[in-house]
Amino acid sequence: MQGARKKRLLTVLLMGLVLAAAVSALLYALQQNINLFYSPSQIHEGEAPLNTNIRAGGMVVEGSVQRDPYSLKVSFEVTDFKHQLSIRYQGILPDLFREGQGIVAQGILTKEGVLEAQQVLAKHDENYMPPEVTEALQEAK
Amino acid sequence: MIPEIGFFSLILALFFSLSLAILPMLGYYLKQEVLQASAPPLTLIVGGLVALSFCILAWAFLTDDFSVLYVSLNSNSQLPTAYKFSALWGGHEGSLLLWVLVLSAWSCAVALRLKSLPAEMGDVVLAVLGMITSGFLCFLIFTSSPFTRILPDSPLDGSDLNPLLQDFGLIVHPPMLYMGYVGFSVAFAFAIAALITGHLHAQWARWVRPWTSSAWAFLTLGIVLGSWWAYYELGWGGWWFWDPVENASFMPWLAGTALLHSLAVTEKRGVFKSWTLLLAIFTFSLSLLGTFLVRSGILTSVHAFAADPSRGTFILVLLVLFIGSSLVLYAARANQVRSQVAFGFSGREAWLLLNNILLTVLTLTVLLGTLYPLAFDALDLGRISVGAPYFNTVFTPIALLLMVFMAIGPLSKWHKTQPKLLLKSITVAGIIALILTVGTAYFYDFSWLGGISVSVVFWVTLLSAKDWLQKVTAGHKGIVYRARHLPASYYAMLIAHLGMAVSLFGIIMVSLNSEQSIVRFSVGDTTSLAGYEFHFDGLAQIKGANYLSERAQISVYKNGLEVAIMHPEKRFFSTRQQVMTEAALDPGFTRDLYVSLGEKLEDNVWGMRIYVKSFVRWIWLGGLMMMLGGFLAAIDKRYRLAKGGNHHG
Numbered sequence: 001m002q003g004a005r006k007k008r009l010l011t012v013l014l015m016g017l018v019l020a021a022a023v024s025a026l027l028y029a030l031q032q033n034i035n036l037f038y039s040p041s042q043i044h045e046g047e048a049p050l051n052t053n054i055r056a057g058g059m060v061v062e063g064s065v066q067r068d069p070y071s072l073k074v075s076f077e078v079t080d081f082k083h084q085l086s087i088r089y090q091g092i093l094p095d096l097f098r099e100g101q102g103i104v105a106q107g108i109l110t111k112e113g114v115l116e117a118q119q120v121l122a123k124h125d126e127n128y129m130p131p132e133v134t135e136a137l138q139e140a141k
Numbered sequence: 142m143i144p145e146i147g148f149f150s151l152i153l154a155l156f157f158s159l160s161l162a163i164l165p166m167l168g169y170y171l172k173q174e175v176l177q178a179s180a181p182p183l184t185l186i187v188g189g190l191v192a193l194s195f196c197i198l199a200w201a202f203l204t205d206d207f208s209v210l211y212v213s214l215n216s217n218s219q220l221p222t223a224y225k226f227s228a229l230w231g232g233h234e235g236s237l238l239l240w241v242l243v244l245s246a247w248s249c250a251v252a253l254r255l256k257s258l259p260a261e262m263g264d265v266v267l268a269v270l271g272m273i274t275s276g277f278l279c280f281l282i283f284t285s286s287p288f289t290r291i292l293p294d295s296p297l298d299g300s301d302l303n304p305l306l307q308d309f310g311l312i313v314h315p316p317m318l319y320m321g322y323v324g325f326s327v328a329f330a331f332a333i334a335a336l337i338t339g340h341l342h343a344q345w346a347r348w349v350r351p352w353t354s355s356a357w358a359f360l361t362l363g364i365v366l367g368s369w370w371a372y373y374e375l376g377w378g379g380w381w382f383w384d385p386v387e388n389a390s391f392m393p394w395l396a397g398t399a400l401l402h403s404l405a406v407t408e409k410r411g412v413f414k415s416w417t418l419l420l421a422i423f424t425f426s427l428s429l430l431g432t433f434l435v436r437s438g439i440l441t442s443v444h445a446f447a448a449d450p451s452r453g454t455f456i457l458v459l460l461v462l463f464i465g466s467s468l469v470l471y472a473a474r475a476n477q478v479r480s481q482v483a484f485g486f487s488g489r490e491a492w493l494l495l496n497n498i499l500l501t502v503l504t505l506t507v508l509l510g511t512l513y514p515l516a517f518d519a520l521d522l523g524r525i526s527v528g529a530p531y532f533n534t535v536f537t538p539i540a541l542l543l544m545v546f547m548a549i550g551p552l553s554k555w556h557k558t559q560p561k562l563l564l565k566s567i568t569v570a571g572i573i574a575l576i577l578t579v580g581t582a583y584f585y586d587f588s589w590l591g592g593i594s595v596s597v598v599f600w601v602t603l604l605s606a607k608d609w610l611q612k613v614t615a616g617h618k619g620i621v622y623r624a625r626h627l628p629a630s631y632y633a634m635l636i637a638h639l640g641m642a643v644s645l646f647g648i649i650m651v652s653l654n655s656e657q658s659i660v661r662f663s664v665g666d667t668t669s670l671a672g673y674e675f676h677f678d679g680l681a682q683i684k685g686a687n688y689l690s691e692r693a694q695i696s697v698y699k700n701g702l703e704v705a706i707m708h709p710e711k712r713f714f715s716t717r718q719q720v721m722t723e724a725a726l727d728p729g730f731t732r733d734l735y736v737s738l739g740e741k742l743e744d745n746v747w748g749m750r751i752y753v754k755s756f757v758r759w760i761w762l763g764g765l766m767m768m769l770g771g772f773l774a775a776i777d778k779r780y781r782l783a784k785g786g787n788h789h790g
Contacts, residue, residue, distance in 0.1 A: 015498055022502045026509055026535055033531035034513075037524035055526060072661050072748050091659050092739030092748040095376075095711075095720045106526075132524045 035106055039136035043113065044083040050109050053118075056085055057104035057133045065099060078103065080140035089117040096122035102133040144209050147197030148288040154190035154245075155278040157183055161271030165264040169337070177260060180267040181252040187274060188249040195229075195242045198287055202229050208295035211235060211287040217301035217716050219687040227312040228302040233436060233452075234287035236315060240432070241277050243319040247327055248274065251352075258348060265337055269330035276459045284452045301687070301716035310370030314363060318390055321360020322428040325397055327352040329425035329467070332418045336470050341478040346408035346417070351775040353404060353421075354633075357397045358771025364390055365764035376722035376737040378752045380651070380760055383532040388511040389431030392504055396424040399500035401774075406490050409555055413490070415475040416497070422471060426464045427504070433460050434511070488557050492550035499543040506535050537590070544597050544645065547638055548604040566607060574599035591653045594645060601642040605635055630777040637770025644763025650756035657752045664745040671753040673734065674698040678706075680745065688712040690723070693747065695736050697727065709736045709749070733757050 037055045038048040048054055058078035065076040075088045076099075087105050097103060097120065107117035161183040168176025198211075202225045207213040215235070216228045230236040248270040255263040281287075305311075331349045335341040367387065372380045381387065400420040407417045433456045510527045517525050548570075553563055578596040581587075587595065612631075613623045656671040667676045678694040690712045697705045707725035714721065724737035732755050739748035 011494070018498055018502065022505070022539070026506055029531050029535045030509065030513060030527065033528040033534075034525045035528055037526070053528070055524075067742060070661070072659060092750060095722055135524070 037104070037132045037136075039140065040078060040080045040083040040085040041136075041140050043085055043109065043115075048109055050111060052108065053106060054109060054115075055104055055106045055132070056087070056109075056115050057102065058085065058136060059102055059133070060097070060099050062099045078105075080136045082140040085115060086113070087115045087117050087120075089120055091120075093120055094122040098122075104132055143197055144201055144206065144288045144290060147194040147201075148282075148286060150190045150194045150197070151278060151282055151286075151288075154187050154194070155275060155282060157190065158187045158271050158274040158278055161187060162268055162275050165268040165271075169261055169265055169268075174260075177264040180264040180271075181255055184245075184248045184252040184267050184271070187271070188245040188252075191238075191242050191245045191278075194288075195238055198235065198238060199226060199229055202226060205299070207297070207299050208290050208292055209287070210289045210291050213291065213296050213299040215302050216299040217687065218298050219716070220299075220302060220307070221686050223309075223312060224302055224307050228306075230315045231302045231306045231311075234281070234285045237277070237281050237285050237436065238287055239315060240319055240323060241274065241281060243316070243323045244270070244274055244277065244326060247320075247324055247356075251327055251330075259340070262334055262338055262340055265334040266327075266330045269333045270326060273326055273330075273463065276463070280452075280455055280459060284455050298716075301714065304688070304712065304714045304717065304719050304721040305374065308370065308374055310366055310374065314366040314370055317359055317366055318363030321356050321358075321363050321397075322390065322393060322431065324352065324356025324359055325393060325400075325421075325425045325428050327356065328400065328421045332421035333467060333470065335418060335478065336474040339474070339477050341414055341418070343408050343411055346404050347780055349421070350401075350404050350408065351777075351780045353397065353401055354771050355775040357394070357401055358768045358775065360390070360394050360397060361764055361768040361771060364394060365761050365768070368764075369761050372757070373724055373726055376724050377750060378657070378724070378735050378737070378754065380757065383510070383529045385511050385514075386431075386435050388507050389434045392507050392511070393424055393427040393431060395500055395504040395507065396420060396427050399497045399504070400424050402493050402496050402500075406493050410490050413494075413497075414478045415471075418475060418478065419471060420497075422464075422467045423504075426460075426467075427508075429460050429463060433457060489550055489553045489555050492546055492553055495546050496543065496550065499539055499546070503536065503539055503543070506539070507532070510535075537594075541594060541597055544601055544641060547641065548601040551608055551634060551638070552604060566604065570600055570603040570607065573603055585650070585654050587649075587653055591649055594649045598642045598646045598649070601638060605639055605642075609635060628777060628779065630774050630779065633770040633772075633774035633777065635770075636773065637767045640763040640766025640768075640770060642763070643766060644760050647756045647759025647761075647763060651754055651760065654755040655753060655757075657750065659739070659748065659750050661742060662747050662749045668751065670751055672699060673704065673753060675736070675751055683710070685712065687716065688714045688721070691738075691741070693736075693738060693749075695725070697734060705734060707734065707736050709738045711738045711741070728758060730758065731756055 035053050035055045036048075037057070040056065040058050042048060043056060048056070056078070058080045061077040061079050061084060065074065067074045071090070072092065073088070073090045074093065075086060077084045077086055079085075087107075089105070089107075101122065104121045105115060105117040106119040106121075107115050109115055161180060164176050164183070165180040168174065168179070198209075200206075201209045201212050202216055203222070205212070205216065205218050205225075207216075211232060211234050215232045216225055220228065228235075230239045248267060251263070251270065252267055255267075258266075328349050331345070331352070335345055364387075367390065368380045371382065372378065400417070403413045403417045403420055406413045433453075436452060436456055510531055513527055514525050517523065549563065549567060552566060574596045577599045578592055581595055582592060612627060613620045616623060658668065658670045660668050662668065662677050664677050664679050667674055669675070674697065676696045676698065678696055681692050681694070683690040683692050690710045692708050692710045695707045695709065696703060697707060705727035707727060709725040710723035712721040712723055713719075722737050722739075724735060727734040732753055735750075735752040735754060737750045739750055741747055
């Protein structure tokens with residue numbers, strides 16, 4: 001019986017150790033990879049941190065999309081109808097990216113208040129609006 | 142009139158499935174055999190009624206009955222026939238009906254194979270399945286009926302199926318995924334029945350194993366199809382995005398994999414009993430959680446449908462009800478099935494314990510990353526997203542560790558193994574794997590993590606091969622004879638484990654050795670990537686069945702020789718005013734060429750994505766091997782039980 005109990009204790013200890021290590025690694029990794037969402041108004045008021053990955057979004061302002069004629073650089077403005085935010089991006093915009101529609105961009109905010117985006121996400125179909133954008137629009141009203 | 146019959150048969154099905162949930166249970170407690178025996182016929186009746194209503198909805202789609210709201214929202218008279226049929230599960234209501242259909246199909250399969258079980262066990266299993274069916278039928282009937290009509294002014298034409306879903310992959314992906322997801326309900330029902338009846342012996346694990354293996358195989362196929370679809374249809378060449386909905390199907394897969402292995406220990410050694418039960422409950426709970434995440438619309442995802450709060454609440458209540466009551470039952474009864482045998486630390490069960498710990502940790506990793514944004518939002522801390530780097534940094538090392546042990550486990554024997562024997566083959570395999578890795582690194586560039594992963598691939602392959610060779614050469618019968626007479630479940634394991642290695646190899650090569658270029662590309666230009674020359678020949682307008690397309694022609698040369706002519710397209714679907722990217726692929730065993738049109742920047746100038754993906758097919762090839770392993774395990778003769786006889790009572 002002694003042996004069996006020892007084994008069980010060892011098993012429990014082993015599992016506990018592995019779990020503890022795993023959970024702390026998990027939380028650490030999570031901390032490093034969370035991207036908070038900010039609305040154009042929040043960014044205008046300086047709530048968003050610089051030099052960290054953040055997400056921002058709103059409706060693309062009509063007529064604001066400007067393309068570089070020689071490269072894939074593009075810039076545009078998004079709005080929550082209270083404040084605007086300039087976004088710069090280099091690459092291909094998604095199929096459903098259009099002026100007047102809701103998008104979310106992920107990137108780094110510069111000192112000048114421009115979001116250098118690494119990724120631009122548009123909604124997936126006609127009925128769908130990114131929930132962050134919906135909320136941001138409601139709060140700005 | 143016909144759609145009403147469909148709805149009516151759903152209501153009837155609910156009536157019968159409620160009886161199925163109640164009568165056999167009552168019979169079990171009152172020891173009334175007549176009541177208990179009602180379970181199989183009731184199951185079959187429910188199955189028939191659900192199938193009838195599914196056929197009626199399919200009929201409405203195929204005959205363009207746009208007076209049915211769901212049809213008018215998800216189909217169109219111009220839609221090709223195959224997509225009209227698959228449009229049935231293109232939206233929320235229909236895919237839920239498919240869910241219920243698959244559930245009742247599994248239940249019927251259990252009902253038809255009941256003879257090898259003790260009567261009371263089988264009937265309780267069916268009753269539990271009846272409860273789940275009732276819950277989802279309620280959900281379907283009260284919040285999400287696909288048979289709602291728009292009368293008298295029904296539209297002349299439908300608003301079409303989302304173009305993203307107009308694809309072969311989407312015809313087969315959801316049914317296969319559901320076969321897997323929902324298939325775990327059988328293991329769940331068996332676990333609940335074991336808790337209720339108190340029967341949990343080696344024989345129990347033998348009954349559950351084939352069901353779990355086949356559900357797992359279907360889920361594997363479903364995930365492979367989904368990943369393949371995302372790769373060629375979303376136009377950015379990724380094969381896994383750690384999208385919450387992908388995670389929703391991946392978590393039951395991870396937990397199901399753990400369940401497969403712990404069932405093996407429970408069967409062979411009679412230990413891990415209560416843990417196996419808990420895993421069975423968890424696996425199905427994760428399936429339910431996945432359904433909730435996808436169907437409630439709380440997620441930002443490709444799969445998210447327009448949100449409807451009442452649906453979210455309803456399914457959350459179902460979720461809490463099922464998980465909560467099964468855990469309460471577990472807490473109350475699990476000590477009855479406590480294992481009698483102590484297990485050895487040197488035997489195979491120790492390796493399988495390690496397997497279970499690591500798989501559980503992996504499941505938790507994914508669960509945490511998926512639910513964290515929801516918890517954050519619910520606590521009003523703001524909106525966040527958890528990036529793919531989180532999953533990659535945490536998941537990769539644990540998964541690699543898992544695979545290192547995966548190769549050792551099969552070599553060791555149940556109960557006790559001589560550590561010396563094990564140590565020798567491990568060292569030899571380790572050294573050869575390292576040498577091979579160094580050799581491979583001569584041809585391809587790796588990071589240190591890549592190098593470790595490659596040696597894990599060799600390690601698994603070598604040790605699997607060694608184990609097989611040892612098994613077929615032992616004894617004096619011929620090699621061929623012995624190879625043919627190894628049990629199917631052994632080959633199942635071998636193939637599935639090798640499949641893991643093949644997938645891992647594909648993943649490493651795609652991640653580390655692929656090249657991409659995102660270019661501003663004008664007609665007549667040439668760009669080169671990874672030794673290939675891509676020449677933009679020109680553009681053409683094409684008219685498809687229900688879309689207009691702008692099609693580019695790109696010819697690809699290597700060393701001056703033409704390798705492929707590729708035609709990426711941008712399709713415009715007029716009914717939905719929606720644009721779709723159709724990537725062009727030149728598949729190959731060691732590399733895929735991939736070109737997709739981005740944006741039209743000017744006439745004759747497009748932003749384009751060009752990829753050369755090494756070994757990307759291997760990811761899915763490995764997945765298919767795992768699936769094959771799952772099905773092989775399910776049909777192993779040893780689990781095709783002798784009918785009747787000594788296991789009753």
